Amino acid sequence: MAIPQSFIQELLARADVVEIVGRTVPLKKTGANFSGLCPFHSEKSPSFTVSPTKQFYHCFGCGKNGNAISFLMEHAGMNFVEAVKDLAGQYGMQVPEEDRSPEERERAAREREKQATLSDVLEKAGAAYRKHLRSSPRAVDYFKRRGVSGEVAKAFGLGYAPEGWRSLASVFPNYDDPLLAESGLVIVGEDDGSGQGQAKRYDRFRDRVMFPIRNVKGECIGFGGRVLGDEKPKYLNSPETPVFSKGRELYGLFEARNHLREAGYVLVTEGYMDVVALAQLGFPNAVATLGTACTPEHVHKLFRFTDSVVFSFDGDNAGRRAARKALDGALPYATDVRSIKFLFLPAEHDPDSYIREFGAEAFARCVGEATPLSRFLIEAAREGCDVGTAEGRAHLAANAKPLWQLLPDGALKRQLLGEIAEAVQLDVADLDGLWSGRAPERRRPAGTARPRRPESPQPPRRVAGRQAPVSRADHAARLLLGQAQAWDQLTNEDHALLCGLSAPHGPLFAWLDSQVHEHGPLPWGQLHEAVQGHPVAELADRLMTDGVASTTAASDAAAELRDLLDRMLVERLKAEETAAIEANDLERYRALHARRRGLEATL
DSSP: OOOOOHHHHHHHHHOOHHHHHHSSSSOOOTEEEEOOOSSSSSSSOOEEEEEETTTTTETTOOEEEEEEEEEEHHHHHHHHHHHHHHHHHHHOOOOOTSSSSSHHHHHHHHHHHHHHHHHHHHHHHHHHHHHHTTOOOOHHHHHTTTTOHHHHHHHHHHEEEEESGGGGGTTSSTTTTHHHHTTSSSEEEEEEESOOEEEEEEESOEEEEEEEOOTTTSSSSEEEEESSSSOSEEEEOOOOOOBBBBTTTTTHHHHHHHHHHHHEEEESSHHHHHHHHHHHTTTTEEEEESSSSSOOHHHHHHHTOSSEEEEEESSSSSHHHHHHHHHHHGGGGGTOOOOOEEEOOOOTHHHHOOOHHHHHHHHHHHTTTTTEHHHHHHHHHHOOTTTSHHHHHHHHHHHHHHHHHSOSSSSSHHHHHHHHHTTTTTTTHHHHHHHTOOOOOOOOTTTTTOOOOOOOOOOEEEETEEEEEHHHHHHHHHHHOOGGGGGGGSHHHHHHHTTTSSHHHHHHHHHHHHHHHHHHSHHHHHHHHHHHHEEEEEHHHHHHOOOOOOSSSSSHHHHHHHHHHHHHHHHHHHHHHHHHHHTHHHHHHHHHHHHHHHHHHTO
8 A cells, every 4th residue: 555655754743752662661761862771682771762852763782763653663563554554543643545445445444443343342351351360269270280470470461261151241231242253252153942033142262261362562352262171172262353363363472572682582382371381481482373383474473573483393293293384384484684493392391391390491402402494494305205215315306396495595595405405416506407497507617617697787767758867766666576575585674764765666665565464475467467556556567667677586686675775774874964963963973874884884
């Protein structure tokens, strides 16, 4: 969607960055500014400042800086469009949507209203469950036996659903309200046999300890319930609703988000109780999938908060199968600057029991020694193959090909090609040619250099009958439209820089951001179809018609794009330096100047 630049400026003028930051970071007045511990890196003395007059934040320790929108992107893991919508909602502003018809806008408004109403219903149920927990000795004893303190129970909002079939009727006087069924709290069955044609209604969760599931904004969107004994099913989740999708949400992410930066990684476990127990035992950086395999959407969401993911699974066959599915979901996001590992505990242990028997330090060592994605990929491909025979090695190569192809282009992918080639006893060039369908290159005599291929000149565009230089924004847009997977490899600062450009480029990047977020990286052909009818369609079509970026190799495009963005950032830093001098803010000027000089040294 395209958000007018004028609206973004109006939103930033109305928003108070001190208020936005202060909701998650304890701030103390220090002169004209506010200061606190940086939420983006671990520190003991405050180096993070927020300026109410200039409406920006800056950390002198890690260099993070920006406005209210970029703070939501960096801290809450939102994309640009999500951050604008969230900030606008906090100040009662309606985001204009230029690319939607009035009917579509009205329908979207109704959906947002329903989502807000469902969240209110779920919050009310959660409060009732927490109240019931205090009056249920059995439920309290269950958590005590698992070592959960009152403080941790409060942090996660743990509760208890009583045994009765219609306990929620005391919470919601209108038990027939359709919202109770839409939110997943009540099940509507067959005719109740009263002869009045009424369907039987009863609570979904009964006699279970309750785990509220929250989105990254802290809103309750569903529940997980666990039996107190050995009844089946042991775990029960809310069904899919307008506010909850188990393939996208992760239990504990809201509670863990601030701890991920301190720990340096996120630990993905298999159940709610693992998350709660780990938080109790000193590992508050854990999350869990919700009764489903880890999906690409889960991994994508996690990488908004950290660059390092460790999947923890039982060492039995079921754990290996779950790890294999997680591998499929993680591979498209395994860039050269990210770390993905797989931790397999002994079959008789889960993280809770392992820590209680061997200690937190032993578990931390296990995390540090977890299997890297590169090794696990080859292990997964080797499974069931007799590598002592040519047939077995060929089978290994066939298994490895679809996994390797999911990786984004980069140094890791090329190194893995070499390792796979070694495992199947083929030359790297032969394996590359086999997988790509190209004939292998003829080997050159030792000591001779590969002839350099002449670079393709970038055709400039014409303006009013004359040649005009291609702008950096044009060039960046052309590269990203041709290689959309590169968008996920950019930082939140890069996203904010591009989406914050003036029209038409800013709206084009914001549209691309929403496309990648909703549908994943798409080839230009599909993006071309999706953009038709959108206000930025003309710019996108012109760039991709005049340019050659769509034929650029992914690795070359990534390097080219990084250079472009660094140069654009340098220009922005120069403008901010000028503004700092005009405002007589020498401290900010020195920080900006030092960052710019460091960036220029790499160009």
